[in-house]
Amino acid sequence: METGVSILIGLFFAVAVYLMLSKQLVRMLLGIAILGNAVNMLIFTNGRLTREVPPLIPEHLYVPEIATANPLPQALVLTAIVISFSFFAFLLVLAFRAYQELGTDEVNRMRVAEPENDQTPPQGY
Amino acid sequence: MAGSSVSVDYSEAMATAPIASGDWLVIAPILITMLGGAVCLMLRKNTDIQAKMGIALLGLLVLASLGLLIRVLDHGVITMVMGSWLPPFGIALTADALGATLTLIGAIVAFCAGVYGASTVDSTGRRYGFYPFLLLLMTGVSGAFLTADIFNLYVWFEVLLISSYGLLILGNDRIQLDGAVKYGVLNLVGTNLFLIATGLLYGIFGTLNMADIAIKVAELENPASGTLATVAALYFLAFAMKAAAFPVNFWLPASYHTPNIVVSAVFAGLLTKVGVYALIRIFVLILPESRIFMSDVIGWVAIVTLLTGAIGALAQSEVRRLLGYLVIAGIGSMLAGVAVGSVLAVSGAIFYAVHSIIVMTALYMASGIMNLLGGSYDLRKLGGLYQKNVTFAGVFLVLVFAVSGLPPFSGFWPKVILVDAAFQDDRVWLGAAILISGFLTTLAMGRVWIYAFWRGGPEGTPDGQTAQSVVTDTSQLTGAAVWLPLGILTALIIYFGLQPEWMLELSTQGASGVVDPLGYVRSVFGGEG
Numbered sequence: 078m079e080t081g082v083s084i085l086i087g088l089f090f091a092v093a094v095y096l097m098l099s100k101q102l103v104r105m106l107l108g109i110a111i112l113g114n115a116v117n118m119l120i121f122t123n124g125r126l127t128r129e130v131p132p133l134i135p136e137h138l139y140v141p142e143i144a145t146a147n148p149l150p151q152a153l154v155l156t157a158i159v160i161s162f163s164f165f166a167f168l169l170v171l172a173f174r175a176y177q178e179l180g181t182d183e184v185n186r187m188r189v190a191e192p193e194n195d196q197t198p199p200q201g202y
Numbered sequence: 203m204a205g206s207s208v209s210v211d212y213s214e215a216m217a218t219a220p221i222a223s224g225d226w227l228v229i230a231p232i233l234i235t236m237l238g239g240a241v242c243l244m245l246r247k248n249t250d251i252q253a254k255m256g257i258a259l260l261g262l263l264v265l266a267s268l269g270l271l272i273r274v275l276d277h278g279v280i281t282m283v284m285g286s287w288l289p290p291f292g293i294a295l296t297a298d299a300l301g302a303t304l305t306l307i308g309a310i311v312a313f314c315a316g317v318y319g320a321s322t323v324d325s326t327g328r329r330y331g332f333y334p335f336l337l338l339l340m341t342g343v344s345g346a347f348l349t350a351d352i353f354n355l356y357v358w359f360e361v362l363l364i365s366s367y368g369l370l371i372l373g374n375d376r377i378q379l380d381g382a383v384k385y386g387v388l389n390l391v392g393t394n395l396f397l398i399a400t401g402l403l404y405g406i407f408g409t410l411n412m413a414d415i416a417i418k419v420a421e422l423e424n425p426a427s428g429t430l431a432t433v434a435a436l437y438f439l440a441f442a443m444k445a446a447a448f449p450v451n452f453w454l455p456a457s458y459h460t461p462n463i464v465v466s467a468v469f470a471g472l473l474t475k476v477g478v479y480a481l482i483r484i485f486v487l488i489l490p491e492s493r494i495f496m497s498d499v500i501g502w503v504a505i506v507t508l509l510t511g512a513i514g515a516l517a518q519s520e521v522r523r524l525l526g527y528l529v530i531a532g533i534g535s536m537l538a539g540v541a542v543g544s545v546l547a548v549s550g551a552i553f554y555a556v557h558s559i560i561v562m563t564a565l566y567m568a569s570g571i572m573n574l575l576g577g578s579y580d581l582r583k584l585g586g587l588y589q590k591n592v593t594f595a596g597v598f599l600v601l602v603f604a605v606s607g608l609p610p611f612s613g614f615w616p617k618v619i620l621v622d623a624a625f626q627d628d629r630v631w632l633g634a635a636i637l638i639s640g641f642l643t644t645l646a647m648g649r650v651w652i653y654a655f656w657r658g659g660p661e662g663t664p665d666g667q668t669a670q671s672v673v674t675d676t677s678q679l680t681g682a683a684v685w686l687p688l689g690i691l692t693a694l695i696i697y698f699g700l701q702p703e704w705m706l707e708l709s710t711q712g713a714s715g716v717v718d719p720l721g722y723v724r725s726v727f728g729g730e731g
Contacts, residue, residue, distance in 0.1 A: 109390060116397050123405030153353055157397060160360045167367060168386055175379040189380040190460050198519035198581050199653060
């Protein structure tokens with residue numbers, strides 16, 4: 078099962094990178110959202126996938142008798158989902174405000190901070 | 203990975219001994235800033251009290267970090283595990299000489315920024331959260347310096363990143379939104395790469411505790427295997443992005459000149475150095491074999507970073523953008539230390555990080571004062587500042603010498619160490635690049651001093667004559683708020699330049715603590731490592 082999910086993760090990464098290479102900010106943001114999901118699935122798969130098994134430990138043992146799903150990657154993914162979701166929300170608002178103020182969502186034309194015809198420093202004294 | 207094959211005595215998985223009262227200092231920097239951020243947020247409508255509270259809390263942070271450093275020097279590396287779960291189960295916070303030193307320097311810089319911000323951030327900026335964001339930024343920075351858990355390190359990176367977004371767009375100007383878009387997107391991609399590498403590392407070792415990973419890497423039969431090399435390359439790319447090393451440095455000059463000058467000062471001082479710190483932690487402590495495997499790549503990245511930073515600085519006429527490129531050049535020096543990787547080289551990198559944190563913050567603060575005195579950040583429009591304030595011209599000259607690595611100031615010693623370490627390791631080009639970069643930095647900064655201070659007036663005025671006085675708002679220059687932080691930082695620069703022994707010993711101790719991780723591992727696992 079890991080192989081199949083790995084291929085799916087690879088596809089997610091490909092789509093994310095393709096979208097992030099775009100000049101339009103909105104597409105880049107979609108790419109970032111997909112990238113976040115790809116990373117989450119990658120962490121999840123790295124904890125190894127197991128079929129649903131109740132994580133019950135018999136009374137006389139310290140560890141479960143059969144392999145159960147690893148809970149740690151789920152905790153990591155949960156953390157990562159919350160973080161990437163909140164960052165995505167922030168970047169969406171930021172992109173909208175930037176579109177309002179700069180009048181474009183094409184990153185090549187966002188040249189307020191680094192103007193195109195930049196002055197060189199004074200040459201002589 | 204799942205529990206069945208692991209044989210651990212779970213009855214001893216909990217820490218039962220009470221924590222020594224002094225060891226609580228490990229978590230103090232995080233607690234003070236996090237709770238302090240919440241308190242300042244509650245006081246957001248009362249901007250005067252909020253500022254005083256914020257500065258007081260940052261002062262408390264300095265004291266706590268100083269106490270932590272003294273305790274680390276007395277008792278060696280100290281560890282505290284969360285929830286009393288012993289590592290590798292619980293998240294461990296570990297303070298060693300490297301982490302504690304950088305926490306202290308970071309706290310000092312944040313305190314200075316808090317004081318400086320009292321004059322340059324207006325009440326609107328405070329109401330929108332300058333002090334809460336600054337404190338939470340310090341939560342992330344201190345947490346990153348002190349954690350011994352690699353996923354926890356990711357979380358602290360995100361804490362400082364989201365706080366830095368808040369600080370970056372404080373004021374909501376067009377130029378800030380433009381800079382924040384580039385900063386935001388590229389840094390988020392960087393942390394995602396970090397997360398990918400962490401996920402893969404967890405897939406290989408089944409643990410996230412740095413000391414545990416260091417043990418397991420040392421036990422590997424084939425430490426230079428392809429999987430581990432992939433993880434190392436991803437970590438390098440992620441932290442190079444965070445540290446703004448060439449060729450992933452473009453977010454820095456695009457954004458660092460856009461926010462309020464005190465925000466630029468904090469960013470230039472702290473954020474990139476957290477990336478360098480993580481690089482030292484991961485590559486020297488956890489993955490030493492991968493560092494040897496990648497040392498040529500890191501070395502060449504360091505060389506190109508050193509040169510692009512310095513040449514980029516030469517091409518700027520806006521002082522803040524020029525300083526942004528100097529931040530990048532400094533990162534190159536620290537990467538050189540990581541590339542060589544001996545105790546000497548890493549101690550040079552640590553010393554340089556300390557120097558760079560202080561001097562870049564001081565330079566941005568000084569450029570803010572230049573703007574207040576001369577009414578512009580542009581070299582073409584500045585001039586005659588020497589006549590306006592002789593003392594400030596002297597202080598700026600000290601900073602010029604320090605950032606260029608000229609004696610007798612703090613930049614000189616780490617450069618000597620780094621060049622020496624590079625030559626000892628037969629990396630002549632690396633040593634040469636550090637020296638050339640220092641020379642070009644001297645030219646760029648010397649030009650700033652000559653144009654802004656030495657000549658009689660701005661462009662167009664005849665030399666030697668006073669320019670028609672620029673109408674500037676000097677009300678911010680009367681109080682101690684802008685001068686005190688600059689004075690503290692300059693005093694540190696002079697002190698580290700004239701009396702480098704203390705910092706040399708600290709950085710050597712920090713470097714030997716990561717090059718030979720035995721003390722670190724023992725502290726986390728309680729002697730058995």
